[in-house]
Amino acid sequence: MNQYHFSLNISYQTFLSHYNGAASSVQVITDNGLRLQLPALRFRPFLSQLGIRGRFRLTTDQNNKFIKLETL
Template sequence: MNHYYFTLNISYQQFLSHYSGAASSVLVTTDQGLRIQLPASRFRPYLSQIGIKGRFRLTTDQNNKFVKLETL
């Protein structure tokens, strides 16, 4: 398993444009400087009225396939 840590701060309006299809993915930069592109739908459970804000941990398998995304 691989773990990637990052902080995300997206306003509600910005995220709606991602989720509605204008941009279907979110590009994040990990603490190590690695850029990872994730489907916007993976962040839907973390959306609140203020948007998506916080620290996250992305877990992938040995083939870098998505396993889970969680808040810290």
Template sequence: MNQYYFSLNISYQSFLAHYNGIASSVLVTTDNGIRLQLPATKFRPFLSQIGLNGRFRLTTDQNNKFIKLEML
């Protein structure tokens, strides 16, 4: 399994574009400088009134298939 750590700070208004279908993915840069594109739907459980703010850990299998996304 692979684990990637990153921080996000996206306002609620900016994330609304994902709900409205304008943008379907979120591009993040991990602490190691790796750029990852993730489906916006994976972040919905973490959305609050202030948006998406915090540290995250993405876990993938050996083929880089999504396993889970956690807020730390």
């Protein structure tokens, strides 16, 4: 398994435009400098009135297939 750590700070309005189809993915840069592109729908469980903010850990399998996304 691979794990990637990153911080995210997206306002509520910005995220809604992503989720509603303006863009279907969110691009993040990990602590190690890797650029990852994830479907916006993966972040929906973390959406609050403030948007999406915090530290996250993405876990993938050896083929970089999504396993889970969690807050830290």
